[in-house]
Amino acid sequence: MASLSTFSKFLTLLFPPKSQPPPSPSPPPPNIALPKPSHHVAPLDQADRFTPYNCSSSPSSLSSVMCPSLAHANTMWFKSAYNVEVVVDENEAEEKLLNRFRREVMKAGVIQECRRRRYHEDTQDKRKRKSREAAKRNRRRRPQSKSLAENKQAITNTKKKEDDDDNWDLPEHNSPSADCYDPLDPNGNISVTFDIYQRTDDDGYLARVTIENYYKYRHVDKPGWQLGWQWAKNEVIWSIKGAVATDQGNCSSYTNQLPHSCEKDPLIVDLPSDVSPESRSEHCCNDGVLSARAIDPSHSFSSFELEVRRLGQYPLGQAPNNLTLMAPGPGYSCSPLLETHPTIISSFGGQRQVPALRTWKSACTYSNFMASKSPICCVSLSTFYNPEITPCPDCSCGCSAADKASKSCIRLGDPLSGESSTEENIMACTKHMCPIRVHWHVKNNYVNHWRVKLTISNYYYRKNYSNWNVLLQHPGFSHNATSYSFNSAKLPLPFQDGVALFWGIDYYNNELVHSDKDQQGFVSTEILLEKDRKSFTLSHGWAFPRRIYFNGENCEMPLPDSFPMLPNHSNTLRPTDCCGGFIILLLISLLCFWNKGSFDFQC
Numbered sequence: 001m002a003s004l005s006t007f008s009k010f011l012t013l014l015f016p017p018k019s020q021p022p023p024s025p026s027p028p029p030p031n032i033a034l035p036k037p038s039h040h041v042a043p044l045d046q047a048d049r050f051t052p053y054n055c056s057s058s059p060s061s062l063s064s065v066m067c068p069s070l071a072h073a074n075t076m077w078f079k080s081a082y083n084v085e086v087v088v089d090e091n092e093a094e095e096k097l098l099n100r101f102r103r104e105v106m107k108a109g110v111i112q113e114c115r116r117r118r119y120h121e122d123t124q125d126k127r128k129r130k131s132r133e134a135a136k137r138n139r140r141r142r143p144q145s146k147s148l149a150e151n152k153q154a155i156t157n158t159k160k161k162e163d164d165d166d167n168w169d170l171p172e173h174n175s176p177s178a179d180c181y182d183p184l185d186p187n188g189n190i191s192v193t194f195d196i197y198q199r200t201d202d203d204g205y206l207a208r209v210t211i212e213n214y215y216k217y218r219h220v221d222k223p224g225w226q227l228g229w230q231w232a233k234n235e236v237i238w239s240i241k242g243a244v245a246t247d248q249g250n251c252s253s254y255t256n257q258l259p260h261s262c263e264k265d266p267l268i269v270d271l272p273s274d275v276s277p278e279s280r281s282e283h284c285c286n287d288g289v290l291s292a293r294a295i296d297p298s299h300s301f302s303s304f305e306l307e308v309r310r311l312g313q314y315p316l317g318q319a320p321n322n323l324t325l326m327a328p329g330p331g332y333s334c335s336p337l338l339e340t341h342p343t344i345i346s347s348f349g350g351q352r353q354v355p356a357l358r359t360w361k362s363a364c365t366y367s368n369f370m371a372s373k374s375p376i377c378c379v380s381l382s383t384f385y386n387p388e389i390t391p392c393p394d395c396s397c398g399c400s401a402a403d404k405a406s407k408s409c410i411r412l413g414d415p416l417s418g419e420s421s422t423e424e425n426i427m428a429c430t431k432h433m434c435p436i437r438v439h440w441h442v443k444n445n446y447v448n449h450w451r452v453k454l455t456i457s458n459y460y461y462r463k464n465y466s467n468w469n470v471l472l473q474h475p476g477f478s479h480n481a482t483s484y485s486f487n488s489a490k491l492p493l494p495f496q497d498g499v500a501l502f503w504g505i506d507y508y509n510n511e512l513v514h515s516d517k518d519q520q521g522f523v524s525t526e527i528l529l530e531k532d533r534k535s536f537t538l539s540h541g542w543a544f545p546r547r548i549y550f551n552g553e554n555c556e557m558p559l560p561d562s563f564p565m566l567p568n569h570s571n572t573l574r575p576t577d578c579c580g581g582f583i584i585l586l587l588i589s590l591l592c593f594w595n596k597g598s599f600d601f602q603c
Contacts, residue, residue, distance in 0.1 A: 026132060084104045084110065085104070093459075124535055184471065184499060188333065190325060190363070190364040191361065192210070192323060192325070193209070193212070193360070194209055194360040194362075195207060197357060209303060210283075211225060216294040217292050217550070219300075219550065220289060221466060222288065223288060224269065224327075225325065228322075228325075229323045231264055232321060233318060235310050236259040238306070238307040238308045239259075241284070243284065245267065247263050247267065248270060250599065260306075270285065270304075272287050280481065292469060319338075327342035329371060332366050334534040339359065343359045376550070377550040378436075378555055379439060379545070380437060380438075398433040406429050409427055411433065427461060427515075435460050437459065438454070440505045440548075442544075452543075453524060454470070454526075460514045467504075467510060468511075470503070471501050472548055474497060474500075475496065477500040478496070479529065479530040480529075481529045485505070486505065486509070486523075504523060
């Protein structure tokens with residue numbers, strides 16, 4: 001029987017039976033498009049054909065095994081610990097699908113995690129962040145006592161009452177946009193105050209307009225500020241001191257004395273410092289320059305006086321509309337002039353305090369998106385332990401011309417210069433096309449300190465930067481730091497990282513001169529920082545700044561992947577200990593003396 005069975009199997013192998021024709025494949029599911037063959041395939045013989053597996057008609061558990069490519073066809077995954085899954089419903093609109101996906105991303109915390117990872121976070125920062133998050137979760141879970149809730153409610157009511165009494169706060173619909181907020185200077189703005197301090201017999205009033213710069217590190221450079229508004233009725237500027245209106249307007253209706261400006265929307269500019277005394281007023285005539293608040297507070301404000309007539313039925317006038325500020329270029333958006341508590345005006349040499357008859361205030365905030373689409377500065381990095389230099393990212397402030405052999409290029413749209421001529425915007429052609437480059441070089445590593453060299457280069461050929469400043473954010477500035485060639489100050493901010501402000505010394509390097517074809521214009525200094533043994537490290541890019549501003553403009557930083565890295569054989573490049581070297585030298589001397597005494601060996 002066994003031999004008969006073996007003989008039958010042998011005959012089956014030699015003469016296979018005729019197979020049944022394969023069933024026609026079922027159409028694919030509507031949401032899967034099968035690719036068409038890109039080249040011609042010869043038809044197979046009927047015996048060589050096989051029956052295809054239908055993934056759509058099989059159970060889901062078997063389909064995921066037989067067709068693994070279709071197991072997650074309608075699922076989106078992030079290659080990280082924050083995964084988001086969205087399953088597409090039948091006949092679901094794309095807009096609805098995107099909204100559901102966006103909600104899932106926000107719920108999973110992907111955006112928050114991306115924002116957190118923008119800057120380096122060491123072990124200590126991570127521990128503090130987790131403790132803050134745990135405390136926040138505990139506050140949400142912990143039931144509040146009745147007395148605590150009552151105290152909180154009383155504080156809220158008191159604050160609300162104070163806010164109602166002071167109408168200096170802007171309404172919500174008139175608040176500046178989110179891109180005007182600067183975390184390093186949250187309260188920065190340029191305030192415009194309009195004080196009416198005296199009435200006149202000629203249907204008018206005398207007013208003083210004050211412009212105050214509350215930005216800590218953003219100043220107004222030459223050609224200076226320009227302030228404009230639109231009168232509510234038919235007012236005219238009869239006379240002005242400390243400033244001048246750029247256009248007189250149509251004053252043909254006046255026969256004897258002509259007003260200073262009959263424009264419906266006048267534009268006021270500051271006077272130069274050498275103007276005659278009869279045209280001056282208190283705190284005026286500085287070429288429109290306003291210093292930063294943290295650098296020179298005494299020159300951070302300016303004012304002028306004007307006489308306004310033709311008030312009509314409003315004896316104290318109405319607040320002007322559509323306030324605009326150019327300082328000197330665009331980028332500032334001003335809130336409406338709102339009435340607030342009267343300003344106290346000193347008279348008789350400060351012996352008498354008189355409140356103004358009426359006071360209007362407005363706050364103007366800066367937005368770099370409104371000023372220019374491209375930045376003006378970039379950052380390059382280097383270290384003593386790595387010969388490679390990390391340059392500014394390519395096309396940081398625009399891309400250079402197509403002609404690679406050209407050495408000079410024209411840059412348009414500088415937010416700090418306003419409407420400048422084309423000749424002033426000629427600069428050296430670079431890969432980053434930024435007129436300003438800030439270079440951070442980690443120079444030395446000592447036992448208790450470490451040294452950095454900071455260099456600021458100007459690539460413009462015909463343009464200088466006067467009264468420049470640079471703002472740096474780094475954990476090292478939370479300890480003592482010494483700058484040798486720049487003025488410096490630490491800004492008190494609620495950050496773990498320290499923030500330091502640097503600016504030039506008068507009559508030495510307070511002006512960043514332009515470059516020429518033979519020499520580059522730059523200023524530099526060395527900074528000695530005190531070392532914190534618990535947090536200091538040269539690995540993972542800790543020694544490089546987190547953020548750099550030049551004249552208030554954010555500089556483009558290189559990506560962390562391109563930072564100069566430590567050599568593979570060392571993680572911390574510790575400084576050499578002088579005591580250890582002295583001990584080694586002493587041992588060598590003793591060895592030489594012993595050899596000389598025993599074997600007559602000459603060292």
